[in-house]
Amino acid sequence: MSSEPAGTEAGTIPTWYIDPDAEDAMADGHAPIWRHLIGLIPERDLSAKAVLDYGCNQGGFLRHLHAVRPFRKALGIDIAEQSIARANALKGNLPVQYQPGSRLAGWDQEFDLAFSHEVIYLVPAIEEHAADIWQALKPGGVYYSVTGCHTDNPLWPKWRKLVAERTNTVVQDRSINDYAKAFAAAGFAVSARKLEFDGFIPYVPDGWMPDFADALDYYTSTKTVFRLVKT
Numbered sequence: 001m002s003s004e005p006a007g008t009e010a011g012t013i014p015t016w017y018i019d020p021d022a023e024d025a026m027a028d029g030h031a032p033i034w035r036h037l038i039g040l041i042p043e044r045d046l047s048a049k050a051v052l053d054y055g056c057n058q059g060g061f062l063r064h065l066h067a068v069r070p071f072r073k074a075l076g077i078d079i080a081e082q083s084i085a086r087a088n089a090l091k092g093n094l095p096v097q098y099q100p101g102s103r104l105a106g107w108d109q110e111f112d113l114a115f116s117h118e119v120i121y122l123v124p125a126i127e128e129h130a131a132d133i134w135q136a137l138k139p140g141g142v143y144y145s146v147t148g149c150h151t152d153n154p155l156w157p158k159w160r161k162l163v164a165e166r167t168n169t170v171v172q173d174r175s176i177n178d179y180a181k182a183f184a185a186a187g188f189a190v191s192a193r194k195l196e197f198d199g200f201i202p203y204v205p206d207g208w209m210p211d212f213a214d215a216l217d218y219y220t221s222t223k224t225v226f227r228l229v230k231t
């Protein structure tokens with residue numbers, strides 16, 4: 001019998017980036033993308049809604065979401081224990097709970113909306129993940145899952161090497177079609193769109209985007225937003 005509290009599990013990591021400081025920089029870089037994503041979703045009034053952020057890292061997405069579209073309550077879950085501790089330290093009075101782990105046992109039919117931003121390419125068993133999110137959503141619930149880290153990305157061979165070198169996780173090689181197939185098999189009505197980020201993209205020569213032209217294509221064309229409805 002495990003002595004871990006309910007909802008936690010073995011197999012966590014300390015932080016996602018091996019260098020914990022890189023997680024602050026990641027959050028700064030992702031913030032404009034989170035705001036754009038929030039602007040894309042047709043669900044406007046979240047005041048009565050429960051929201052899940054899967055792979056929340058330091059919790060920044062839910063803080064942004066609550067500032068723009070206040071929700072009733074939310075859960076952020078992530079396999080990185082220290083990142084979750086940071087999320088808890090930063091949450092203030094928000095109606096948010098942050099939990100270490102990757103499985104959603106105990107959260108059956110709890111959420112109206114779920115999000116994951118750049119997480120599904122790290123999940124080892126996508127079928128299990130799809131089934132977990134299905135179970136955690138209420139009937140009619142919607143999962144927005146965003147990734148540009150797929151094998152259709154021309155930068156993928158370079159990026160998969162960088163993720164292996166710089167993070168405590170293992171990347172998975174899946175195409176956009178592989179994701180669509182897996183979520184459809186779990187029962188979701190699957191649709192998707194390009195992220196089509198419409199802001200100015202900063203020039204950040206940090207190894208991920210060696211050619212600035214690639215950055216422009218990545219945020220408009222490569223990065224994909226799945227809309228997965230539990231019918």
Ligand SMILES: C[S@@+](CC[C@H](N)C(=O)[O-])C[C@H]1O[C@@H](n2cnc3c(N)ncnc32)[C@H](O)[C@@H]1O
Pocket residue numbers: 015016026027030054055056057058061077078079080083101102103116117118119122123124169
């Ligand atoms: C690229 S980061 C994205 C973080 C955050 N969603 C954002 O937009 O900044 C990927 C996150 O997914 C988490 N992660 C990776 N594999 C996971 C898993 N199997 N279960 C839960 N979280 C996972 C990592 O710890 C990391 O925080």
